[in-house]
Amino acid sequence: MRVLIENRLLGGSVRAIPSKSMAHRHFIAAALAEAPSRVVCPGMSEDIKATMDCLEAMGVMFNRKKSEYEVMSETKKWSAGADEALKLPCKESGSTLRFLLPVVAALGIKVEFHEEGRLPQRPLSPLYEELQKHGCRLSPQGVTPLRCQGKLEAGIYEIPGNISSQFITGLLFALPLLKGDSEIRLTSALESARYVDMTLQVLKQYGVVVSCTEEGFQIPGGQSYLAQQSVQIEGDWSNAAFWLTAAAMGKKITVTCLDENSTQGDKKILDILKRMGAKVEQRDWEATVTPERLDGTDIDAGDIPDLVPILAAAAAVSRGKTRIYNAGRLRLKESDRLKSVSQVLNGLGGQVRELEDGLEITGRERLAGGRVDAAGDHRIAMMAAVAAMVCENPVEICGAQAVNKSYPGFFEDYQSLGGKVVMEQI
Ligand SMILES: O=C(O)C1=C[C@@H](OP(=O)(O)O)[C@@H](O)[C@H](O)C1
Ligand SMILES: C=C(OP(=O)(O)O)C(=O)O
Known part of the structure; x- marks a missing residue:
């Protein structure tokens, strides 16, 4: 045009339109909860829709009444090791890819991320290598679709804070779902730090505990996301x-x-x-x-x-x-x-x-x-x-x-x- x-x-x-960053976070957190949550999001964009479409491809259901979405998932059904890879359309949304990649790895779902525009060229390293070190099998970077399989393991994740804070957000969503405890160690100062604060705020609202340490974050494993009665995207x-x-x-x-x-x-x-x-x-x-x-x-x-x-x-x-x-x-x-x-x-x-x-x-x-x-x-x-x-x-x-x-x-x-x-x- x-x-x-x-x-x-x-x-x-x-x-103001609803916050794209908050919408990504709430839809993901609600999808990870074991009971339905209601998310009120009075406005849509291609990026928010990309996150919802990926979640839908993973089996999450969105029952929509005007701007209110009932988010229903059966996380227990998310099958580790199914033969057919699920196709997740992330379009050009960096947040969608970088938040969901660690999450699918933690759930052990086999997927293909379909990227568009400049997204395949935008960096995934060193999140990519850290996921590989912890049990995840990934196809080469820069080629779409990006294939991911295997089950992520708890442990110490070392990530610089000056490439994308979205790596940290993705790990913060994923690591509480693992059996054991994990730690994120930042190897350089965190930039875009307020975006990580937004993630911590959302996690807290859904009952997920993360503690901040001098080096980064400590994330107890075996946690569940608590469903929310109604969340309004600010x-x-x-x-x-x-x-x-x-x-x-x-x-x-x-x-x-x-x-x-x-x-x-x-x-x-x-x-x-x-x-x-x-x-x-x-x-x-x-x-x-x-x-x-x-x-x-x-x-x-x-x-x-x-x-x-x-x-x-x-x-x-x-x-x-x-x-x-x-x-x-x-x-x-x-x-x-x-x-x-x-x-x-x-x-x-x-x-x-x-x-x-x-x-x-x-x-x-x-x-x-x-x-x-x-x-x-x-x-x-x-x-x-x-x-x-x-x-x-x-x-x-x-x-x-x-x-x-x-x-x-x-x-x-x-x-x-x-x-x-x-x-x-x-
Ligand atoms: O977490 C988020 O919602 C975002 C983090 C920022 O990215 P970086 O952390 O890569 O700078 C920002 O530029 C992006 O538009 C949204
Ligand atoms: C960089 C942006 O988004 P994302 O990284 O999610 O593609 C943006 O909205 O400016």
Whole structure:
């Protein structure tokens, strides 16, 4: 899909969509419980659906009534060593693959993970080798489908914390299911740490015990997940960040249904926008940003990788320089995001320098506009759409359907905030 966007400022109020990260976690935890749970998820995306489709392929049932899903599984029936491998369609979702790989290994189910887009190229090592060391047989990396069989064994798992926190989340879901006790030892500092906090919060809610140690985590074996009567998926701060930043760059916007006490690390967007000069308010489950003149700043992206594209767009029209550092892992996402952010913003007339582990952005009054490619990446498509507000000329985004990965209603919400978008299916 190609979209053409006019340079109008957005303003008004919009409801946050359900958190993709939380939805993955709750659907997996509910599927692992021995009795039915209810999960209320008022919105879907390709990634959340990928997790649900994989679980369904494993025998989990989702009885849907509007936005409420009754999650039913018969974990006891999940057969170790069946002849036929189950086909799990993970599409392009890194979370789905990296969370479910250790889980299927712990359950001893023989599966094939079918990956799409850039997913086969995104790293699985050293989770891959640690699973092999502990009894799991895996087909070569980088070739889809990825085949997995064997039964995972309890023990000590050594994993660096600076490649993907999703490795740790996957192990945290899986290791409590094993007979013996396990330990995750982090061999380097943990980045994206708030995502692991989200996992720990969900595990605790489902009655799974994990203790944090100096080196990592201790996970007693033989545990069960407790079914939940009703769980509401909270609002998504990572996607709300696009509207909150658009507000800082243009006109006042309120995003509703956002929990200020959320464990989501991306709620940090408010602190960063405030530091750049915007006025931010947060109360009663909503966040409001009012524009002021923005100044460039230094941003440590170690814990907030998904905020980088939209913050780069704001920096492109802020006074002075912005340096984004600790962002090397952005090269491992749906696109090489350091490259795609610089290509798109420079393509629109910005001044962005790609560094090995970050970006240096020199702000300008306005951008020029023009035609850009979303690089198959939802966060790049959404960044370009927000940047279009501050361009002299219209912006054409090729491959804009990438938004479906996390936010299928993005362009509808863009229009509801006053944006003018022409969508063309090609
Ligand atoms: O656990 C999660 O839900 C996520 C963790 C982060 O990945 P990394 O830990 O690989 O940085 C983040 O970028 C991704 O969008 C979602
Ligand atoms: C990187 C992302 O997701 P995942 O790793 O789950 O594909 C994202 O949503 O930006």
